[in-house]
Amino acid sequence: MMFSGGCQCGAVRFTVVGKLGRASICHCRMCQKAFGGPFGALVSARIAEVTWTRGDPRRFASSNKVQRGFCGDCGTPLTFEYAGDWIDLSIFALDDPGVAPPSLQLSPEARQGWIDHVGEIPVRDLSEGQAGAAHYAGIVSNQHPDHDTETWPER
Secondary structure (H helix, E strand, O other), rough: OEEEEEOOOOOOOOEEEEOOOEEEEEEOHHHHHHHHOOOOOEEEEEHHHEEEEEEOEEEOOOOOOOOOEEEEOOOOEEEOOOOOOOOOOOHHHHHOHHOOOOOOOEHHHOOOOOHHHOOOOOOOOOOOOHHHHHHOOOOOOOOOOOOOHHHHHHH
């Protein structure tokens, strides 16, 4: 099995050759801040099976035991690194995040109460209608595609 992923700008890319481990979402305040969201979604992989194929993540010691890897160019959260043979990778940094559905929630005491009601929040599809066309008019994405490229940005 092989999985690939990387940051938003494409400066850091990785592959995992092997099985992915436990997928979880963590509601702790450190994950909320590191991911800039209500939780961190992470999947474990054996360090020996992870190869950084373009660039290397920068790291921040978010505690005395944990380092968090991120892209130094665009800031995309990439890893949660604790001692041992495993590394946790951001699920949404994977090219196909659907391969790692979370099966466990961690730190529920810090979980935001509104998470339970996300499905009830009204939806506005910006890709349809006049408002959507105006919103997207002229936007050119600089985001790296969800697959490996020989060079980036492409010329």
